[in-house]
Amino acid sequence: MAHAQTNAVDESLAGKTILAALRAWWPELSWKMARESLAARRVAINGVLCQDEARRVDVGDLVELSDKSRPKAPRHEQICVRYYDEDLVVVEKPAGMLTERPAAEARSHKPGASTTPSLDELLPRVLADYEGRRLRLEEQAVFIVHRLDRDASGLLVVARTLAAREGLTQQFAARTPSRVYWAIVAGRVEAQTIRTHFVRDRGDGKRGSVERQHNPQVTAATDVQLAITHVTPLKVRRGQTLLECRLETGRTNQIRIHLAELGHPILGDVKYGPLPKGQPAARLALHAMELEFAHPLTGETLRFESEWPKDLPLPT
Numbered sequence: 001m002a003h004a005q006t007n008a009v010d011e012s013l014a015g016k017t018i019l020a021a022l023r024a025w026w027p028e029l030s031w032k033m034a035r036e037s038l039a040a041r042r043v044a045i046n047g048v049l050c051q052d053e054a055r056r057v058d059v060g061d062l063v064e065l066s067d068k069s070r071p072k073a074p075r076h077e078q079i080c081v082r083y084y085d086e087d088l089v090v091v092e093k094p095a096g097m098l099t100e101r102p103a104a105e106a107r108s109h110k111p112g113a114s115t116t117p118s119l120d121e122l123l124p125r126v127l128a129d130y131e132g133r134r135l136r137l138e139e140q141a142v143f144i145v146h147r148l149d150r151d152a153s154g155l156l157v158v159a160r161t162l163a164a165r166e167g168l169t170q171q172f173a174a175r176t177p178s179r180v181y182w183a184i185v186a187g188r189v190e191a192q193t194i195r196t197h198f199v200r201d202r203g204d205g206k207r208g209s210v211e212r213q214h215n216p217q218v219t220a221a222t223d224v225q226l227a228i229t230h231v232t233p234l235k236v237r238r239g240q241t242l243l244e245c246r247l248e249t250g251r252t253n254q255i256r257i258h259l260a261e262l263g264h265p266i267l268g269d270v271k272y273g274p275l276p277k278g279q280p281a282a283r284l285a286l287h288a289m290e291l292e293f294a295h296p297l298t299g300e301t302l303r304f305e306s307e308w309p310k311d312l313p314l315p316t
Contacts, residue, residue, distance in 0.1 A: 005280035006270075009057045019056045020041065021063055039060065041069040047151060047270035049096075049116075049207065060205050062270050071096070076122040076308070081130050082155065084302050086296050087164040089142075090157050090304055093119055095283050095311075099147040123158060145169050146177075146250060147286070151268070153230035154181070154288025155306050159296070167296025172250065179247045180290035181255055182308060184315060185264040190240045191232045194258040198225045198251050206272070208257050226243050227251045229258045240267070244289075255286060285312050 007025045016024070018205070022034045022043070029037070037043055038051050044064045045057065059182065074094040083090035093099065098118035118302040124140035142158050153233045159165035171177050200223055202208030228248035235242040241264070256272050259265055265273030266284040292303040306316065 003068075004064050006062055006064045009059055009061040009063065011059055013057060014059045015056055017049055017065070018055065018057060019053050021057050022065065024062070032316055037065060040073070042066045044070065047171065047268075051076070056081050063269070068206060073241065076125050076129075079126050080120060081126065083302065084127070088157055088159050088168070090155065090242075090291065090302070091123070091124070091126070093153055093156050093288075094304055095151050095153040095309070097122075098150050100144040108182065114259060121158070121159070136187055146179075147252075148288055149256065149286070151282065151284035151287050152181075152286040153293040153309055155304050156162070156288065157291065157293060165298045166288075168293070170294055171296070175248060175250075177293035178290065178303075179250065179288065181245045181247070181291050182260065182287050183205055183243045183266045184285035184312065185241050185243060186239060187241065187258075187264050188236055189231060189233055189243055189262065192230075194227075194229045194231060194262065195260065196261070197221060198227045198228050198257070204293055207253055209261055216231050224249050225249070227254050227258065229294070230257055231259075235315055239295075240315040241242060243316050256284075262271065281312065 004127060005026075007021075009021065011023050013024060014306075019020070019031065019034045022030055022037065023031065034052060038053060041049055041051065044066070045055070046062050047064075047126050049070050078094040079097075080092040081089060082092060100118070101118040102118045110215055120142050123142045124135065128135045128141070137158075142160060143162070145157065145159055145165055145168040146154055148154060157168065159168050168233045196209035197211075198207060199210055200207055202210055226249060230246040230248060232244040233241050234244050243259075245259075247254065253272070256266055256269055260269065260272035267273075268283050287306065289306050289308070290304070292301065294300065295302055
């Protein structure tokens, strides 16, 4: 079993390179040893592998140094096509892969920008392999209409035409698609509906919930978003609960935030959960299990179910 140490970046290290931070926390590491740790995939920032020596850290970043190498980044062969036509494609995204690279990062050549290909960058190759031919330029277009967190896995629909993108975008805005996730958390969680309001900064630099009434922060904020998650326990064993989480809204990190604020963060959530102690957290125990929506051109109801991933043990 791998063991790791995790430290949070404070103001004294803000803006320093990851190499400098590693040596500040672990003085026994020489510069050479710190570089070797990065090259060996033993360093992660906020749960994401870091191999860039020039990457600079910010206040609140969680830096993990493990004695074991992290798995290599997911490849295009690991994207599973579940449905395919000229308008859209339904896939299962592997954990560890961005759904879509942020526009600013895609244009950036600065140190620290991710070099791991995202789902939208890999999909044209996946589709070409699926058809067994080289796709024409216009056939390679893909349009992301909803997202899964980098470390989550599971079902995702991607548009292939502008008409499909418009239709799917309207459905997600109207909350008509059905999206069901499974998650594993510590402790016992009862069935409930979690209804809060999200802001980009809840006061600790992270996206999260604030009380809407009589709160100057919410009144002044322009980006307040209603977030609703319906939670149902499926199994409780040995201090862990397997939860079904049904999204009514689909805000960034919504399930992770709601469960963490409930006091039951998802196992492996290094962003919203507690600092891992003694050993690195397993990958985020969150998987998109069910997806249902209307085909944006034909109106046909399309429904898909996934299997729980084998790399995440269920509570026993």
